[in-house]
Amino acid sequence: MSKKQDEVVETTEAQIAVHWKEEDYYYPSTKFIAQANLTDEGIFDRFSLDNFPDYYTEFAELLTWYKYWDEVLDSSDAPCYKWFKGGKLNASYNCIDRHLKDNKNKTAIHFVPELEEENVQHITYQELYVRVNEFAALLRDTAKLKRGDRVTIHMPMSAELPITMLACARLGVIHSVVFGGFSASASADRIVDSQSRVLIVTDAYYRAGKLLNHKFNADEAVQIAEEQGQTVDTVLVWQRYPGKYSSDTPMVEGRDIFVNEKLKDYYGARVEPEQMLSEDPLFLMYTSGTTGKPKGCQHGTGGYLAYVTAMSKYIQDIHPEDVYWCMADIGWITGHSFIVYGPLALCASSVIFEGVPTYPDAGRSWRIAQELDVNIFHTAPTAIRALRKLGPDEPAKYNYHFKHMTTVGEPIEPAVWKWYESAVGKGEAIIVDTYWQTETGGFLCSTVPGLNPMKPGSAGPGVPGIHPIIYDDEGHEVEKPGIAGNICIQNPWPGMFQTIWGDRDRFVDTYFGMYNTKPDSKDWKDWPYLTGDAATMSEDGYYRVLGRIDDVINVSGHRLGTKEIESASLVVEEVAEAAVVPVNHEIKGKEPDLYIALKPGIDATDELAAKISEAVCEQIGKIARPRKVWLVPDMPKTRSGKIMRRVLGAISNKGDVGNVMTLANPEVVEEIKNMVEK
């Protein structure tokens, strides 16, 4: 599929991406290599396309199965694949039960409350086992949940969040976790789409020193879902302080249940894990796409778990004795794969931090690292930039030592990478820049830390088993190094999502429509996976990801659909048209700028701009708050009436707007420029 010539090319992140020069290599230390999980160079040959898909059995063998698979890959319904078909396993069993024999007394989760005066909770594998079992019994008997049901979880960072997820997994209930910072309306959309009749929340949580009332979101979400035809009959409420209700929102009789109280009825309960088929869904994770409606990425059990376990072992280099801290939120895919499922499947100790890394000061993260003796650290460029800005010399003040650090979620500028390496890593830690997506379950590109040298600003080659390829818009391979194109993956892999919940057509169109020429083919070779990112490959086979080719903005490493923000602003009655463009931001990477044309006769006031901004936060969450709402006299438009986001993007980023004389209303460009540059 090629873009039609007369179609307007809109601003993509790639177009305004930073293009930094190729950097020199950094090599892993012999100390790191000596202990690394993966130092066998033969892995790249073993995982060559000639050996596909059988090489992935190496990943599946990291798990404990009730029954081995009959077939590694079933592609009879391509591009909806079944991995390790016929195999049976349970994710909760793999993350907990199987570790009890040797490690029941080992810490599974260190929960670090935001308030420094509160004690860190160290939850052993045995305690995790007990709590997951008791809660699973509650889910089964009180909430009446059974295998295959969906449940929406709107919870902040807490130990109870993985306990909830693992209890669902134990029963074969498909969990759908909504990021805690998302609004009631976002939670409602996900409740409706996944047809959840049970919602699980927390009453309150700390964020930057404030105890936030979270329970009110539940009431609103249930009401909005009801209006859209989905009834929630049970709301389970965890308490931030067990035995005490920290919200002033009333509990609803007959619907709301305090988990902590109810759990007393389940003291000592044990629930036999369901023997799930490998291809049974484990969870849904909603993510922004090119249209307004978020898509529920459906991840399977066996393939997903095998993949994230292998990535945690070989790329994150997690050993059972490591203390591993991933600073992402469990409400995003990074937290699912690399706080919960991967590290726990490997019997590591995983840190869960309730708060903000820079609160109350820029030393907070390093105090946590020192106290818990964290040796593997995982975060995103946006946090690294913030920590660097607020406290460039802070890490040196604390006595911690990382052997391994990850960066994920956005391109990282070489200067920021180098600060991460020297200041945070103290020159002792290797870094992996992991490129992947909600859809992919685990990594696509990264260096293998014990085998490949690092290169600041480049993610690295495809991880073992992943075979990337760059295509131009016409479907020809871009072989020349340094030339940007659309990065695709030639082969399927076990961590890949199975479909979009309830919308197979959208799944096929969005991710495969561009380059599949044989829609009836059952051969995986005919279905290259379109990531939606632009990238270049350099001579050494390392990939550098430039940004999205679609209407998705990456704010602080989180995906927001421009259409999602636009449609949120359109609920404000006075708004006629809306256009969102990404603006470069020193810390967050990108921020949305919102351009609004008002209905005729409506005056542009600051109050109205504030109201529109609030409307966006209310419907999506504060994370989507526009940098600025520009109330413009008119949108720059093509003669066919299409809004020229490219022009708006150039104005917001103080770039060159190019030739605008072919527009229907070129004069408006100057007016908007004056307004924004003022």
Ligand code: PRX
């Ligand atoms: O544009 C890429 C960017 O983040 C997108 C995926 O976002 P999400 O599904 O929210 O998952 C984030 C955590 C994996 C990608 O399409 N991205 C992710 N990792 C990198 C990246 N861009 C550059 N470098 C990375 N390491």
